[in-house]
Amino acid sequence: MRVALFVTCVNDAVYPATAVATVTLLERLGVEVDFPPGQTCCGQAQFNTGYRRETEPLVRRMGAVFEGYDHVVTPSGSCAAMVRENYPRIARKAAAEGRGTELGGIAGSLVPRVYELSEFLVDVLGVTDVGAYFPHTVTYHPSCHGLRTLGLGERPRRLLEAVKGLELRELPGAEECCGFGGTFALKNPAVSAAMGTDKADSALTTGAEVLCGADSSCLMHLGGILRRRGDPLRPLHLAEILASTEAEPHP
C-alpha cells in the first residue's frame, strides 16, 4: 500500500506540528507514508474566491504529484472536500470551454483516492482505537466541509471516544459554522468574527480544556479569537490528540 501525505499549504507553513503528528500516528499504525515534496496547495482559496482558471495549474500539479499512490491522506476536511467536490467541476467547466481535456482524467483518478484523516483511519485501516492517550477534557467542532461535503459523520468523535483518558464534552450547536470560510474571513470580517465569537463562547460553556477540530484553518480562526480574548481554551488538531501516547504525550 503506497500512501502519500497531502499536508496542505496551511499545515506546511503554519501548523507543521499537525502534519508531524499525522506522520507519527500513521507510522505507529504501521502505514509507510511518503511526502512527495512537489506538492503545494489544492487551490481552494483561489477557486472559492472566483478564480477558477487560476486553479487549473494546481489541479494538474496535484494530479502529477500524487500519481501512483494508492491513497492520499490529508489532515484537512476542507482540502479533501475541495478535491472531491470541486475538481470534477473544474474539469467539466474547462472542457465546456474547450480547454484542459486532461483535467477530467486527473479528477477522476484523484477523487476516489483522497481521504481525510479520520476517513482513512476508520474506512481504510478499519481502526477506531488508535492507541492514543490524552488525559484532558475535549470538545469537538466538526467543520462544515467535513460535516456536510465529506459526510464524516461520527468518525472523528468515535476516534476521540476511544482515546484513553480523554473526556469528550458535547459542543452545543456543533454543526454551526465557525465563520472562517476562507476569504470570507477577510471579505466579511464583522460577520466572520461574530460567528467565531459565538462558536468560541459555546465551546467555553463546555468547560473543556481543549477545542479539537480536523481543519487547521477553522482552528486558526477560532484560536485567534480565543487568544485575543485570553480565554483558557486550547485549539488542537485531531491528529495531534490521536498521535499523543502514554510514552510520548502531547506537550
Next chain:
Amino acid sequence: MSGTFVGMPAFPEAAREAVGNSTLRANLRHATHTIRDKRARAVAELADWQQLREAGKQIKNHTLRHLDRYLVQLEESVVRAGGTVHWAADADEANRIVADLVKATGEREVVKVKSMATQEIGLNEALVAEGISAYETDLAELIVQLGHDRPSHILVPAIHRNRGEIRDIFREEMGSWGRPAPDGLTDSPAELAEAARLHLREKFLRAKVGVSGANFMVAETGTLVVFESEGNGRMCLTLPETLISVVGIEKVIPTWRDLEVFLQTLPRSSTAERMNPYTSMWTGTTDGDGPSVFHLVLLDNGRTDTLADEVGRQALRCIRCSACLNVCPVYERAGGHAYGSVYPGPIGAILSPQLRGTASEIDASLPYASSLCGACYEVCPVAIDIPEVLVHLRERVADRGGKGHRLEKAAMKAASWAMDRPAVLAAAERAATRTRRLHPKKVPGTGAWTAGRELPELPEKSFRDWWKGEGR
C-alpha cells in the same frame, strides 16, 4: 427590480452595522433558532423526505427545461377559464400593466395578499405614484408597511421587530392608514393580533380590487395557488370584484398531481407545519363566486436570463420557503436588510445578482456574503446547491474585475504561480519563519483579520523542512 434598494452599501458594510446592533441580533437569533428547530422536527416526521426533495427538484427542473411550452399551456388554460393574461418583460412593464388595470376599474385603493413578486418590482411604490393606495394585509407585511420599513425575511418580513416595537408602530401609525389601534393596546400577542384584525377587516370590506402573487400556477388547468397561515390572503382573493395576480414565470408547474409534492415540502420547510392553515386555489372566474374579473400578469424581470445560465438556473427552482434563511449563520448575524433586496439570505445572495446583474456594488458583494458552510443546501426542499451557485457567481464578479478585484486577481495569479513552484513556496516559507520574530504586531494587509482575531505565530520550521531534516 425595485428602486427601493438602489444605492445600498455593499454587503460587508451593511452587515457590520447589523452585527453591532444587539437588539436586532437577539431578535434574529431567537426567531431563526426557534423556527429551525421546529422545521427539523417537522421534516424528521417524514420517512420519505429525501425522495420528496428529489421529486420537487425533478419537477422544477423538467418544467424549467420546457418553460416556454408550459407557459403557453398555462395562458390557454387561464383564458379558457375566463381570465386575461398579460406578459411583462420587466418591473416597469408589470407595474404599468397593474396600474392601468386598477385605474380602469375607477378605484383608488387595493388590498394585497403578501407577494414576493410585487415586492420585487416595487409595485406598491409604483401604485402610490399613480395615486393608488396599496394595503398590505399579511400581519407581518402590515407591520413593515406601517413602520415605513423594509421586509427582512421572506416568510416573516418583520422578524427583526419584537413585540414592544410592534405595539409602538400600531399605536402611532394605524390611525393615519385607517382604523386606529384600540386605546391602551399592550404588547400581548392576542391584543396585537386583534388590533390588526379590526384594522384590516375594514379594508377587506371596502376594497373592490385585490392584488396577489402565487406560490404555484398549474399549466393544465390554469389554476393559481396560494399557501398562507392567516386567512387574510383568502379574504383578498375572494372579496374584491377584480383580482390581479402578478407571478414570476418560474412558478408554473405542469399538473395538479405535481402539487402533491410541494403541499408536503413547502409548509414543513417554511412554517414547520404539517399543513399550512389556508391553501387557496382559483381558476379564472366563476359566476356568482369570488372576483368576476381576473388578470394574470406573468413576470420575467431577469428570469429568462437566469434560465440561460446552466449552473445558476437552479435558483429558479426556489419555492420561497425561507428554510435557507433560518439556518444561515450569516443571515442570523447580518439580518435581511443587509442583502439589499426583497430576497435576503442565501437564496437572495444567488437570486438578486442573477435577476439584477452584478453591476452595482451591493449585487457584486452578495455572492461573497457566505462562508460556504452548506447549511442552506442541506435544508433546501428543492435541493438548490446554493454554495455551488455562489462560487459560480463569484467567478462572474471576479471576471468583471470591478472595484477591488483587479488587485485580488493579481494576488491570486501570483499565489497560483508560486504554488505551482514548490521551491519558490519553500523559500517564501523559510523567509517568513526566519523573520518571524521581527514581524510587527500589525502585519500590513491583515487589518481585516486582526480586527477581531490574533494572527497565528509562525513555527520555526515548515513541515517540508522538518521532513527533509529527518533525512527521509
